[in-house]
Amino acid sequence: MSGRKETDLTEVTHLGSQNTTYQFDYDPSVLETFDNHHPKRDYFVKFNCPEFTTLCPKTGQPDFATVYISYIPDIKMVESKSLKLYLFSFRNHGDFHEDAMNIILNDLVDLMDPRYIEVWGKFTPRGGISIDPYVNYGKPGTKYEEMAEYRLMNHDMNPETVDNR
Amino acid sequence: MSGRKETDLTEVTHLGSQNTTYQFDYDPSVLETFDNHHPKRDYFVKFNCPEFTTLCPKTGQPDFATVYISYIPDIKMVESKSLKLYLFSFRNHGDFHEDAMNIILNDLVDLMDPRYIEVWGKFTPRGGISIDPYVNYGKPGTKYEEMAEYRLMNHDMNPETVDNR
Amino acid sequence: MSGRKETDLTEVTHLGSQNTTYQFDYDPSVLETFDNHHPKRDYFVKFNCPEFTTLCPKTGQPDFATVYISYIPDIKMVESKSLKLYLFSFRNHGDFHEDAMNIILNDLVDLMDPRYIEVWGKFTPRGGISIDPYVNYGKPGTKYEEMAEYRLMNHDMNPETVDNR
Amino acid sequence: MSGRKETDLTEVTHLGSQNTTYQFDYDPSVLETFDNHHPKRDYFVKFNCPEFTTLCPKTGQPDFATVYISYIPDIKMVESKSLKLYLFSFRNHGDFHEDAMNIILNDLVDLMDPRYIEVWGKFTPRGGISIDPYVNYGKPGTKYEEMAEYRLMNHDMNPETVDNR
Amino acid sequence: MSGRKETDLTEVTHLGSQNTTYQFDYDPSVLETFDNHHPKRDYFVKFNCPEFTTLCPKTGQPDFATVYISYIPDIKMVESKSLKLYLFSFRNHGDFHEDAMNIILNDLVDLMDPRYIEVWGKFTPRGGISIDPYVNYGKPGTKYEEMAEYRLMNHDMNPETVDNR
Amino acid sequence: MSGRKETDLTEVTHLGSQNTTYQFDYDPSVLETFDNHHPKRDYFVKFNCPEFTTLCPKTGQPDFATVYISYIPDIKMVESKSLKLYLFSFRNHGDFHEDAMNIILNDLVDLMDPRYIEVWGKFTPRGGISIDPYVNYGKPGTKYEEMAEYRLMNHDMNPETVDNR
Amino acid sequence: MSGRKETDLTEVTHLGSQNTTYQFDYDPSVLETFDNHHPKRDYFVKFNCPEFTTLCPKTGQPDFATVYISYIPDIKMVESKSLKLYLFSFRNHGDFHEDAMNIILNDLVDLMDPRYIEVWGKFTPRGGISIDPYVNYGKPGTKYEEMAEYRLMNHDMNPETVDNR
Amino acid sequence: MSGRKETDLTEVTHLGSQNTTYQFDYDPSVLETFDNHHPKRDYFVKFNCPEFTTLCPKTGQPDFATVYISYIPDIKMVESKSLKLYLFSFRNHGDFHEDAMNIILNDLVDLMDPRYIEVWGKFTPRGGISIDPYVNYGKPGTKYEEMAEYRLMNHDMNPETVDNR
Amino acid sequence: MSGRKETDLTEVTHLGSQNTTYQFDYDPSVLETFDNHHPKRDYFVKFNCPEFTTLCPKTGQPDFATVYISYIPDIKMVESKSLKLYLFSFRNHGDFHEDAMNIILNDLVDLMDPRYIEVWGKFTPRGGISIDPYVNYGKPGTKYEEMAEYRLMNHDMNPETVDNR
Amino acid sequence: MSGRKETDLTEVTHLGSQNTTYQFDYDPSVLETFDNHHPKRDYFVKFNCPEFTTLCPKTGQPDFATVYISYIPDIKMVESKSLKLYLFSFRNHGDFHEDAMNIILNDLVDLMDPRYIEVWGKFTPRGGISIDPYVNYGKPGTKYEEMAEYRLMNHDMNPETVDNR
Numbered sequence A, B, C, D, E, F, G, H, I, J: 001m002s003g004r005k006e007t008d009l010t011e012v013t014h015l016g017s018q019n020t021t022y023q024f025d026y027d028p029s030v031l032e033t034f035d036n037h038h039p040k041r042d043y044f045v046k047f048n049c050p051e052f053t054t055l056c057p058k059t060g061q062p063d064f065a066t067v068y069i070s071y072i073p074d075i076k077m078v079e080s081k082s083l084k085l086y087l088f089s090f091r092n093h094g095d096f097h098e099d100a101m102n103i104i105l106n107d108l109v110d111l112m113d114p115r116y117i118e119v120w121g122k123f124t125p126r127g128g129i130s131i132d133p134y135v136n137y138g139k140p141g142t143k144y145e146e147m148a149e150y151r152l153m154n155h156d157m158n159p160e161t162v163d164n165r
Ligand SMILES: [Ca+2]
Pocket: A161, A162, A163, A164, A165, D165
């Protein structure tokens, strides 16, 4: 075993950088990748992101969510600091909850071309009701496409209790 | 990516409206829809609704429930503010718990014609016993009909602990 | 939609009655039913009953359990007030935990002839050990019989933590 | 020891009554009392009321709260079924959260003339913020007045975590 | 140190007895005591009793509570098996929640003449409201009387969340 | 009792307004008040605000906190919709956690001149450490000043467990 | 329905016995059975045993576990008081965690010849690591053997969070 | 700052020893101390001991408790490995719960002569009731004696919920 | 039954050793095994390891995780004390979270040649996001390879709530 | 209001720095301060530090704790990034739990000369027992010295439940 070397991380520009700029406008170009060192193995990487915030497209009021992103990498893996900057770029942007989760999934598919990926947003309530969209994807024509269908069919069978407090 | 435009939301009249009228009588006509922007993808949208209240049809006493609604959209999606008004219209209405959940499911099927939908009500106890009806539906003749059967067969395998406190 | 009418509820004599008599001896005859208004649909109804108490057949000491009852109705549905009176009738009665859950299931099958039903009792400990019987049933010769076998095979895969406090 | 006799309970008309009428308009006259059998002792009685709902005076939208009421009785004690009917009478009524809790306290003081009483409402959020008013009272000129001041000064020193889910 | 000897326990007849008889009628005479071996020290003994059940004096319906009993012994201490039998004797007995807690306190004061004692009952809800009486006592004319007043004044400052589930 | 009338609420311009504008720059002038209807009574009003976000003054990265605000009103009370807009105005603003809580307290004192007020921010961690400032105030020269000192001395005696997950 | 009769329980010698002897040395012979009254039905019986303790075979230090035992009975069922005595006999005995769970399973298979059985031990940590063995068994050549394989394959898919506190 | 040196720890013989012998008979002589390096400061040290087990003096059945020990050291401090061995020596010993906690306190006072100490045992239930003794001590004639009285008076004001599961 | 004998444990050198040396550099050679006594049976052994810490390869800052390791043994089983030392050897080592979990799995496969194994790391957040890699393995060409695929497909269907506090 | 300016933060060198060096040897000199902008007000700042690890001075094994630090600033405030580096410097250092908490308190008093400060460490268990030292300090000769004594006397009155899992 040897840890990642500097030469492995030349693509990674945000991590540990002193000069991080936070982009307020939606900007998928901040996303960066590094190489998967274990491409022969199927395995999951999950990001727990409880600090997601965006704006309502109609009223302009802020919305808050915890976003959970899980994927099976192929060749490329998303670097977490860049993911943070990407999610930050929704801060002053407006969209429906359902659309935002689809867009995050689309952008990460474009970036990494993963074998499998899923995105689950759990928003805080407005008017007493909260909305939780769940989106997933498996590479078309592979077993991961079936995996996506299987996981959707089995999604959220043991839902959490929500009481708005 | 671009957020929803005003022109996308002309059907949505309740959201952000100053003149919302709360209808006390059961009224499915308040429900409104908007278009699904991701119709090629199967994905879940879930509403957590802990502020549902209705009346007992025989004694008139108030009943309270948390209602969980999950669906896979087809062309139309229910707008959440209108869903809130719809659920409000049960406030002074009387029906058995089991019937109320079936009616909500029926109305949402009529409104959206979704691929799949499920409705789970968890009521507070009366006489030391609480009742939790769970109803689901998949579009007949499609794989979603099998999905409904599969999810019913696997329903509530890890039930919550209930101690009435 | 219209709520249940009085004429629908003539079989229901306990609900809202001022003259409820609590029967201390085991008595399945107190159970009452009403008609299922949605017989074309398979759906679940669940009763959470945390106030179940009976006596040990050998020592006479009281036992306490939370009983969870879930079923898919066919033509008849059990009325919850009568279920409460039925469960009350175990109060001064003695039987082993395992037998009590089987008897409740048998009585409800006799009463409703449901498509599927399951009964799970979770007792408080005696001598540091607690006992949780789980019993289920699917109408013989139907797909619900397979459902019962399937749910038994998948029963309690994520058990709760019990520490006797 | 002997239990309450029928003759002790002639003032109590709602409890066990078949003919309970639920009054939709604010109506403190439904409140009933019974006599305190232990007037020489200071002790607390607490009501946990998680099923309180009212309307916003400006927008008409429904509000939901759990209301906790604790008091030290003097001569009269409030009967719990009548308390339920009283709280129900806020159902279609509009007032600010802060006012509603003050009004409940005032009505119970008028009814029972208790030694001490406190009312704490915990509402569900609107626009991401929830409001929890806490009101108390001690009989003027007695040690209970000091008790009220003391309990206010020590109120909510260990606040619950609220995350709107 | 040496453990309790048999000769210390001649007053204790229920503990370990094969012939325990469960008395269904209220009967404080089943209570037994043993001697306090540490009478020079003030210390607390607490009983957690989550299996308390009684009947409503007006409707006959069963009520359930968890009863918490804490006391500072003087010369006599209550034996726990006899306490269990005593609490069992409320099983088919009817009284108001508030009265039941006062009676338990009175009986234990009569039995043990403790320096200080408190009894807190937390009942399951009826009609959506639950009742929690709290009663305490300090030996009159001693510092324990002030202790009782102090603990009442500080009672339940951090109340539990109750949602009836 | 009568609910707040429209004439009582002429100062309240944000609540229920269709034209709410969310101000991104720190702006205490959005705060609005209404009159306290119970000025003879000392009572607490608490706001739970889990959706507070600001920026780090040095790195520009987003910070998130739950802010708890409790106060005893005098003549004026802060309206909750305007409080929401005020807290929103920290969204694109940078300050240290300790400063932000002091500023919120100062602005609310300026606005309402309350008898007593406290502000507690609980931030999410950065680098494995989270910061929770707690600030309070009592009107100088009154008993509320002593109350502030007393509550500070007793602050957070039962701290929550924090494990960064 | 009729409760278990004395004549059904002649094999049961420990339950309710005054002369229980606790055996400190490993002794499977204390296990006792009674007949299954519902042998035509497959159902689960589960024992929650949070009071299991044994010794480390190498260091002699005490180990503690919660043991969960679930089985589908065939003709014989294990009596819970005898199970308690059996588990007690590990008290001063030494073995590896993995071996102890296998031995308990083997002994219960020998005793009852059940259709299916599983044993899950959850130990407290030593050196910051805790060990949880899970063992199961289905009667060879029956569908229960496949059931054992299926449940092993699906074992612990939703693991508890462990933080050693 | 410098860490404890070997020469500071010559009294400590159990910690890190390969030859630890576990003594099954009650034996306070295994307790060892080390010197307090901060004797000018009053501070608390707390031991959480969830693995305490003893035997009932009358029936011989095992009892289990979590024992919490908190003290303010004077000159000597108890070494934790020796405390473990001491608590282990109750394993095959019999005494009443109330006595065991008093004995532990007495032994630790004899060992360390601390300024203040308290011992709280929380036992698992027998017959549906659990017992929690709490004992404390302050050095006679010092302010710590008043501290003991104060902490006893304020003991367990926010009791945990116990439901025997 | 007989416990592990000394002769069974000659390979186990770390357990109970007084001379344990903690190796700060990554060192899989510290891992030790003992023989599986139940090789005819498929069963799970799980290690909960909440005290894992490593360093970031780019910034050098410490990272913390809870690591869960579950496996089905074949001939060899990993000894837990040696596992502790192995995990300790990551303490001053740097690697990406995703790589560390793959390396642990690879080393344990090399050591034990197990039938099945999985490793799940749950890290604390950096910059508001936490990363949880999950890796598994089944012996190639056996049913355990399919088991690995099945468990990956069903991984984390009921994710925990993460809020960074 | 204006946020902290760059000129206010010239003393703060670690925050946002790309060149952070993690010091493995105990080094209080890494601690940095900034000025308190609200010195006329007494208020609390709390750091939650769940990622503290050190080594046992005798065995060399790693220890883990969550450290909670609360203080009332006077002129200087500790900067959180430097606090993180300081706590990191215990990583490969050995000391008793009780000593480590005293040292942290001493170093922060030397650094900031705060009005009041307290440090509470909660360690993970070794041998089934965990240790939680709590240390505090008030500036001698001021009211904060009395505050320290008062908070010590009231320390941990509502202890958490610890079960080592
Ligand atoms: Ca909640």
